[in-house]
Amino acid sequence: MEDSERILIVQNLSKRFGGFDAVSDFSFELKKGEILGLVGSNGAGKTTVFNLITGFLNSDQGKVIFRGRNITNLVQHKIARLGLARTFQLNRLFLSLTVEENIRIGCHQYEKGGIRRFLFGSPKREQEELEESVNAVLELLGLNSQRKKVADDFPYGTQKLLGIGVALGARPTLLLLDEPFAGMNPVEAERCISLLCQVLERGTTIFIVDHNMRAVMGFCDRIIVLNFGKKIAEGRPEEIQENPEVVTSYLGSMTC
Numbered sequence: 001m002e003d004s005e006r007i008l009i010v011q012n013l014s015k016r017f018g019g020f021d022a023v024s025d026f027s028f029e030l031k032k033g034e035i036l037g038l039v040g041s042n043g044a045g046k047t048t049v050f051n052l053i054t055g056f057l058n059s060d061q062g063k064v065i066f067r068g069r070n071i072t073n074l075v076q077h078k079i080a081r082l083g084l085a086r087t088f089q090l091n092r093l094f095l096s097l098t099v100e101e102n103i104r105i106g107c108h109q110y111e112k113g114g115i116r117r118f119l120f121g122s123p124k125r126e127q128e129e130l131e132e133s134v135n136a137v138l139e140l141l142g143l144n145s146q147r148k149k150v151a152d153d154f155p156y157g158t159q160k161l162l163g164i165g166v167a168l169g170a171r172p173t174l175l176l177l178d179e180p181f182a183g184m185n186p187v188e189a190e191r192c193i194s195l196l197c198q199v200l201e202r203g204t205t206i207f208i209v210d211h212n213m214r215a216v217m218g219f220c221d222r223i224i225v226l227n228f229g230k231k232i233a234e235g236r237p238e239e240i241q242e243n244p245e246v247v248t249s250y251l252g253s254m255t256c
Contacts, residue, residue: 010049
């Protein structure tokens with residue numbers, strides 16, 4: 001794979017909690033425009049991997065290279081400003097705020113300027129760009145007509161979509177999704193997949209963790225399987241489904 005194609009390179013990443021190896025010598029590469037899935041049973045280390053990549057945890061060893069830059073153990077907001085955004089297993093919405101206000105926070109939170117912007121506001125041109133960003137995300141989510149509705153009034157599946165929208169407000173080049181399909185019914189999951197296909201078409205690369213094997217197998221170009229913090233398989237969905245070690249350690253106990 002050419003360097004220009006690789007948006008994310010993870011080399012020998014490891015994290016230990018006390019006597020427990022949460023992630024051990026984990027390496028992979030992610031190509032621009034690809035949809036990569038990360039699967040494994042509960043406690044396999046999937047969310048820890050996300051936390052290490054996005055600066056929510058410091059690694060004990062290894063490297064994370066994003067768009068040619070070493071971001072290993074860089075603080076969260078600096079990583080986000082480089083164009084890497086994520087969602088979380090549990091929604092981090094402001095439920096008492098409207099849809100529009102949540103998206104606006106997503107668009108604002110990774111901007112430079114900090115307290116100066118808060119006290120004195122942004123120049124008119126930047127305000128116009130912000131409004132364009134907010135409107136674009138609302139249109140993408142299909143929530144423009146409900147932009148003034150409070151987030152807490154929506155069902156859980158729509159709140160999950162809104163959480164993705166907040167991450168998209170930062171206009172990432174790489175989007176990490178931590179269990180986006182969790183708690184969704186089949187109709188909501190299909191709606192989520194449709195949204196993510198549009199995100200992909202607009203040039204954002206996607207790295208996804210989820211337990212919904214039907215969705216992951218049907219959506220991802222390539223899949224990595226973790227077991228007790230170690231990579232046990234990597235390949236196309238059909239290869240993963242036929243891998244004996246994966247079937248024994250993971251798929252055999254899962255219902256799709």
